[in-house]
Amino acid sequence: MKAAISQGRSATPATRRGLRPTTLVAIATLVVLAALPLFAKSYALTSYRDVLLLAVFALSLDIFWGRTGILSFGHATFFGLGAYGMAVVAIHFEIDPAWVSLAGLLFGVGLAAAVATLVGYFILYGGVRGAYFTIVTLALTLIAHHVAVGWSDVTGGDSGLIGVPPITLFGYAFIGSTESYYLALAVLTVALFGSMRLLHGRLGLVLAAIRDSETKARTLGYRTDRTLLLTFVASASLAALAGAVYAAGTGFVAPDFIALLLSTEVIIWVAVGGSGTLIGPVIGTAIVWKLQQEISSISIAAWPIALGSFFILLVLVFPQGLPAYLLKKVRALRSGKGAAP
Amino acid sequence: MIKKTLTRRQTLGTIGLGATAAATATLGMPAVLRASNGPIKLGFLSGLTGLETILGETQLNCFKLAVSEINDAGGIAGRQIDFVVEDDQTTTRGAIEKARKLIAEDEVDATIGLIASLTHVAARSVTTPAKKLLIYTTYYEGEVCERYFFSTGQIPNQQIVPSVDWLTANEGKTTYVIGSDYVWPRKSAEAVKAAMEAKGGALLGEDFVPFGTQDFGPVFDRVKAADPDFVWVMVAGSDLITCLKQYQSFGFKQQLFSNGLDELFSFAHPELTAGTISNQAYFMNLDTGKNRAFKKAYGEMFGADKPINAIGEAAYDAVHLYKLAVEKAGTTETEAVIDALGEVEFDAPQGKVGFAANNVMRSNSILARGNDKGHWDTIDNFGQIDPLVPGCSL
Numbered sequence: 064m065k066a067a068i069s070q071g072r073s074a075t076p077a078t079r080r081g082l083r084p085t086t087l088v089a090i091a092t093l094v095v096l097a098a099l100p101l102f103a104k105s106y107a108l109t110s111y112r113d114v115l116l117l118a119v120f121a122l123s124l125d126i127f128w129g130r131t132g133i134l135s136f137g138h139a140t141f142f143g144l145g146a147y148g149m150a151v152v153a154i155h156f157e158i159d160p161a162w163v164s165l166a167g168l169l170f171g172v173g174l175a176a177a178v179a180t181l182v183g184y185f186i187l188y189g190g191v192r193g194a195y196f197t198i199v200t201l202a203l204t205l206i207a208h209h210v211a212v213g214w215s216d217v218t219g220g221d222s223g224l225i226g227v228p229p230i231t232l233f234g235y236a237f238i239g240s241t242e243s244y245y246l247a248l249a250v251l252t253v254a255l256f257g258s259m260r261l262l263h264g265r266l267g268l269v270l271a272a273i274r275d276s277e278t279k280a281r282t283l284g285y286r287t288d289r290t291l292l293l294t295f296v297a298s299a300s301l302a303a304l305a306g307a308v309y310a311a312g313t314g315f316v317a318p319d320f321i322a323l324l325l326s327t328e329v330i331i332w333v334a335v336g337g338s339g340t341l342i343g344p345v346i347g348t349a350i351v352w353k354l355q356q357e358i359s360s361i362s363i364a365a366w367p368i369a370l371g372s373f374f375i376l377l378v379l380v381f382p383q384g385l386p387a388y389l390l391k392k393v394r395a396l397r398s399g400k401g402a403a404p
Numbered sequence: 405m406i407k408k409t410l411t412r413r414q415t416l417g418t419i420g421l422g423a424t425a426a427a428t429a430t431l432g433m434p435a436v437l438r439a440s441n442g443p444i445k446l447g448f449l450s451g452l453t454g455l456e457t458i459l460g461e462t463q464l465n466c467f468k469l470a471v472s473e474i475n476d477a478g479g480i481a482g483r484q485i486d487f488v489v490e491d492d493q494t495t496t497r498g499a500i501e502k503a504r505k506l507i508a509e510d511e512v513d514a515t516i517g518l519i520a521s522l523t524h525v526a527a528r529s530v531t532t533p534a535k536k537l538l539i540y541t542t543y544y545e546g547e548v549c550e551r552y553f554f555s556t557g558q559i560p561n562q563q564i565v566p567s568v569d570w571l572t573a574n575e576g577k578t579t580y581v582i583g584s585d586y587v588w589p590r591k592s593a594e595a596v597k598a599a600m601e602a603k604g605g606a607l608l609g610e611d612f613v614p615f616g617t618q619d620f621g622p623v624f625d626r627v628k629a630a631d632p633d634f635v636w637v638m639v640a641g642s643d644l645i646t647c648l649k650q651y652q653s654f655g656f657k658q659q660l661f662s663n664g665l666d667e668l669f670s671f672a673h674p675e676l677t678a679g680t681i682s683n684q685a686y687f688m689n690l691d692t693g694k695n696r697a698f699k700k701a702y703g704e705m706f707g708a709d710k711p712i713n714a715i716g717e718a719a720y721d722a723v724h725l726y727k728l729a730v731e732k733a734g735t736t737e738t739e740a741v742i743d744a745l746g747e748v749e750f751d752a753p754q755g756k757v758g759f760a761a762n763n764v765m766r767s768n769s770i771l772a773r774g775n776d777k778g779h780w781d782t783i784d785n786f787g788q789i790d791p792l793v794p795g796c797s798l
Binding site: 104105106107109212213215220221222223225226313314315317319320364 | 453495496497500501504505508509522525526529584585586587612614615
């Protein structure tokens with residue numbers, strides 16, 4: 064076993080080399096984020112808090128897509144389940160305010176984990192991979208969206224639910240913009256370093272092996288179905304956690320939290336930041352968010368068009384993500400120069 | 405978030421008041437206000453894209469018309485009005501996020517607009533806790549009782565109840581409600597039911613469909629089976645057009661009533677609205693001098709032959725009432741403006757209007773039938789009605 068792992072490492076030197084810079088970038092990013100409240104106005108801070116949670120959401124997709132190479136088009140389902148789980152528990156049940164956040168978090172994340180396990184079991188153990196996996200998960204978002212809109216007694220229908228209380232943990236309420244910002248940052252930090260630690264280790268190598276050739280990995284004795292399912296469920300749970308904290312932060316849920324547009328957006332965030340890098344999607348989310356602000360202030364209708372165009376480019380020109388594409392170009396340019404003289 | 409902003413604004417307000425008090429003795433009010441702190445800032449928040457696109461633009465135009473009239477006449481007590489336009493996309497998310505932006509980033513003195521009721525619920529969840537003035541300009545389900553919330557559109561006792569009186573007397577005692585699935589149709593259906601029963605009639609059934617519904621067939625089948633004397637439609641925005649088209653092709657004999665129909669629908673689709681009945685506080689056909697001047701000014705600014713509806717007229721009234729209240733209060737400080745809003749009266753295109761003690765505007769109630777030219781012919785004008793919000797006095 065040990066030999067296999069070290070062999071795996073030497074077989075994929077890129078992972079080993081790529082490990083250090085991303086960790087450094089991650090630390091640098093988090094330090095900047097931690098200092099942000101000193102400079103930002105309180106209104107801007109609530110926006111930044113939302114971006115941090117969306118970044119956690121992007122990170123959750125990257126854990127699965129970036130590492131296994133299997134694209135989930137249904138991640139908004141899990142984000143939405145987390146958010147709706149939180150909101151439904153907080154609004155429809157009369158729970159002691161001190162415990163309602165915890166109950167909501169558990170319910171939201173539990174719901175997403177259960178759905179991910181159920182769906183993931185049938186499609187992953189059923190051998191569904193590649194484009195078919197993407198299509199099945201896309202359908203999942205559509206179904207979830209219909210439920211959110213149609214089941215209006217519980218979900219509030221098109222209007223959603225308003226009045227989700229802020230996160231309260233052990234008697235401390237994260238009400239102010241600074242407090243809730245640091246809560247979001249804490250979630251991001253734990254999620255980021257947790258996933259880095261896991262994925263830079265043995266699990267990451269197994270997933271890389273599956274991505275390169277699932278048959279080979281299976282031949283070597285890895286239970287690839289189970290590994291994929293566990294990763295999928297972990298990824299979905301993290302997405303739900305982001306959704307639940309997001310709903311508590313903004314104070315409401317609406318059907319756009321569980322829609323196809325959000326599923327598409329999260330793929331873009333990951334692609335812009337570079338899939339598989341973990342910190343990349345976090346930065347990608349921030350960049351695209353800023354871009355969205357700029358573009359929608361020119362015209363609201365321009366944003367979906369820009370998004371769609373970028374998505375086509377993504378599929379046709381840089382399926383590995385923007386940074387990987389640029390890096391390749393730069394390398395090609397360098398080696399081209401090196402060869403010329 | 406809000407706390408910080410409030411403190412700053414309050415400080416500004418206090419400084420402004422101090423300056424006002426100090427200078428009043430020598431200079432007189434308007435000059436002082438001009439000197440106090442520059443232009444007055446209004447936020448316009450509504451559905452400019454999405455489901456209510458059809459209504460949002462006219463509402464914005466009427467808002468702009470009122471602002472330009474006021475600015476051309478020297479502003480509010482000498483201060484010009486600046487405004488920020490935000491699109492809520494007719495979503496809860498859009499309304500909450502944009503209301504937050506208007507209050508915290510743009511620091512507007514008041515927010516005016518909104519169409520679909522889900523957006524007033526969403527926007528209020530921001531403005532009321534922040535103690536900021538919000539004026540809603542669309543007919544709605546009523547039942548709101550908040551100091552910081554005013555409305556210039558009709559509520560059920562001004563729109564639904566008089567309509568039911570006429571409909572039960574002339575069309576029959578039973579109806580069936582088809583509505584979009586959100587707060588306005590759902591709560592209004594309760595008002596329809598109560599009003600029908602008070603007249604010895606009955607609501608035979610109600611169906612609520614999600615936004616973007618393409619096929620009303622299954623709903624119409626149930627309506628056919630229930631066989632009401634008339635059909636009551638509260639489908640919102642562009643979905644209403646889909647609904648009307650299919651209603652026609654379904655070959656219903658029953659009269660269609662919709663308190664969501666107005667000139668914006670009938671100008672675009674006179675063939676669909678001809679023969680239907682609606683009730684609004686304002687129709688373009690209203691023959692008053694003020695209305696003629698209003699239509700002329702609107703035509704000059706945005707093009708003649710453009711439709712204007714009750715929502716637009718109510719937005720126009722809202723800006724003017726706000727102006728009068730600020731002048732009366734002598735400040736833009738929210739609490740003082742709110743106190744003054746209850747005391748001012750505006751000579752609006754629909755007639756003299758002002759707010760009742762429940763912050764809802766006293767408005768007209770006109771029952772009208774669509775004609776084939778896209779206008780609405782008055783069937784019965786119930787005149788101005790005082791708004792009733794049970795248990796609400798602010």
